[in-house]
Amino acid sequence: MKVSFKLNGKNVVIDVNPNEVLLDTLRLKLGVKSVKRGCERGECGVCTVLMNGKPVYSCMVLTPQADGAEIETVEYLQGKEEVKALIDSFVKHGAIQCGYCTPGFIVTAYALIKAKQNGLTKEDVIKGLEGNLCRCTGYKKILEAVINALNQLET
Amino acid sequence: MLTKIPEFNFLKATSVDEALRLIATHSNYKLLAGGTDLLMDLRIGRYKPEVVIDISKVMELKYIKDLGDKIAIGSLTTLQEVLESPVVRGKAPVLVEAVSNMASWQIRNMATLGGNLCNASPAADTAPPLMVLNASLKLRSLSKGERVVNVNEFFLGPRQTVLEKGEMLTEVEIPYVKDAGQSYLKLGRRNAFTLSIVSVASLVKVEDGRFKEVRVALNSVAPTPVRARSVEQALIGKEVSYEAVVKASNEVIHDISPISDVRASAEYRRKVSIVLVRDSILKSLSGLGINVR
Ligand SMILES: Cc1cc2nc3c(=O)[nH]c(=O)nc-3n(C[C@H](O)[C@H](O)[C@H](O)COP(=O)(O)OP(=O)(O)OC[C@H]3O[C@@H](n4cnc5c(N)ncnc54)[C@H](O)[C@@H]3O)c2cc1C
Ligand code: FES
Ligand code: FES
Numbered sequence: 460m461k462v463s464f465k466l467n468g469k470n471v472v473i474d475v476n477p478n479e480v481l482l483d484t485l486r487l488k489l490g491v492k493s494v495k496r497g498c499e500r501g502e503c504g505v506c507t508v509l510m511n512g513k514p515v516y517s518c519m520v521l522t523p524q525a526d527g528a529e530i531e532t533v534e535y536l537q538g539k540e541e542v543k544a545l546i547d548s549f550v551k552h553g554a555i556q557c558g559y560c561t562p563g564f565i566v567t568a569y570a571l572i573k574a575k576q577n578g579l580t581k582e583d584v585i586k587g588l589e590g591n592l593c594r595c596t597g598y599k600k601i602l603e604a605v606i607n608a609l610n611q612l613e614t
Numbered sequence: 615m616l617t618k619i620p621e622f623n624f625l626k627a628t629s630v631d632e633a634l635r636l637i638a639t640h641s642n643y644k645l646l647a648g649g650t651d652l653l654m655d656l657r658i659g660r661y662k663p664e665v666v667i668d669i670s671k672v673m674e675l676k677y678i679k680d681l682g683d684k685i686a687i688g689s690l691t692t693l694q695e696v697l698e699s700p701v702v703r704g705k706a707p708v709l710v711e712a713v714s715n716m717a718s719w720q721i722r723n724m725a726t727l728g729g730n731l732c733n734a735s736p737a738a739d740t741a742p743p744l745m746v747l748n749a750s751l752k753l754r755s756l757s758k759g760e761r762v763v764n765v766n767e768f769f770l771g772p773r774q775t776v777l778e779k780g781e782m783l784t785e786v787e788i789p790y791v792k793d794a795g796q797s798y799l800k801l802g803r804r805n806a807f808t809l810s811i812v813s814v815a816s817l818v819k820v821e822d823g824r825f826k827e828v829r830v831a832l833n834s835v836a837p838t839p840v841r842a843r844s845v846e847q848a849l850i851g852k853e854v855s856y857e858a859v860v861k862a863s864n865e866v867i868h869d870i871s872p873i874s875d876v877r878a879s880a881e882y883r884r885k886v887s888i889v890l891v892r893d894s895i896l897k898s899l900s901g902l903g904i905n906v907r
């Protein structure tokens with residue numbers, strides 16, 4: 460079936476099977492490799508993308524459900540001021556080890572900044588990032604990186 | 615592609631009427647709301663529908679309305695929308711408390727209130743709060759029109775409800791209980807992003823130092839979410855005291871029939887149910903400014 464959506468600012472029309480998930484369409488058909496494959500059951504967050512501005516797991520969205528939606532990934536978001544600040548901060552704080560979880564964290568953290576531009580507390584950040592798992596860093600540095608990027612953006 | 619979803623025909627409804635027509639004409643169908651339960655059930659082969667009918671774009675079922683003495687929530691309202699609603703926070707805080715500890719932000723952005731109820735998992739987290747709030751569910755089909763079922767009569771067993779073929783849930787209506795203390799306590803294997811081992815919702819009203827209204831419901835301790843009627847009966851009319859709450863909480867074992875599973879043993883569930891019922895009632899009381907210890 461034909462599905463059309465806006466991917467990273469460009470209109471895409473693509474033929475998919477109804478049982479195809481967005482993760483597969485993005486990675487295998489559209490070459491969007493920042494979106495990672497992990498648990499494929501909505502538990503790890505490495506496949507996080509923005510759908511109409513909200514973070515969702517692309518492994519839990521049937522591609523036909525994305526018909527008419529706007530999908531954004533790090534490939535595109537990296538041009539935004541907030542994401543640049545996040546990336547710089549992740550590097551500076553050593554919030555990356557293997558890096559597999561990083562795009563997912565960046566997407567979710569960006570959505571968090573957008574959703575609550577002012578007055579984001581540390582608790583908000585912890586709560587917001589609950590659905591992104593990291594097997595390497597132990598979260599402390601990721602948290603520091605996000606909070607630091609926030610402070611930088613606010614000043 | 616590690617866990618491929620079996621093939622099906624995909625149909626999309628954009629209005630309730632269209633959805634009802636589609637489910638009236640197909641026999642082996644599944645409705646798709648947020649898909650956060652259904653996609654996993656398709657992956658593991660629990661259901662093998664010929665047709666999946668996407669209702670996630672039925673905008674007329676996405677709303678939260680403040681009707682004064684009650685609130686009405688469209689079945690396709692997402693959990694995140696429920697969580698962020700000042701109306702629900704103000705008039706049904708126990709539901710917000712429950713939703714805030716469900717899954718993760720990414721899941722709550724897709725998952726719907728109706729999907730959580732219709733999926734009828736014994737661990738459904740919106741069930742206990744809605745049961746103590748005595749919510750009504752509006753069900754609709756082409757053949758029978760609309761009928762209203764109390765949420766306390768909705769669940770029949772694991773993944774079984776009173777919903778008939780061709781019928782869908784359209785609205786959750788929550789009466790506003792004034793001057794009630796409400797609380798939700800969830801015990802999982804970790805603090806966040808986890809299914810419950812046991813959860814307890816409670817709602818209490820106190821008049822002249824006595825329990826006027828007591829409603830308690832639990833999940834994950836029976837084939838369906840359950841009301842703890844024995845606990846409620848043991849408290850109604852009694853003078854409010856710590857001892858009374860502790861004594862009544864023990865009664866919960868008559869209301870539950872837990873099993874052992876990957877999350878916990880039946881014995882553990884029985885023990886923590888007593889503790890959580892006690893703590894939940896105490897927390898609801900302290901919401902009314904009554905602190906007994
Ligand atoms: C990682 C993860 C964590 C989770 N954590 C929790 C948790 O902490 N607590 C919890 O309770 N649940 C949890 N869930 C389960 C799930 O997210 C919720 O039950 C969610 O609310 C389901 O809503 P949905 O819209 O995604 O349902 P769907 O998957 O779209 O539908 C669920 C079922 O209900 C039927 N249905 C949906 N809407 C209707 C309707 N309007 N009328 C009739 N039938 C309908 C569907 O046909 C399907 O059988 C979790 C799931 C995942 C993947
Ligand atoms: S791969 Fe989607 S949440 Fe893990
Ligand atoms: S850096 Fe390796 S999983 Fe997070």
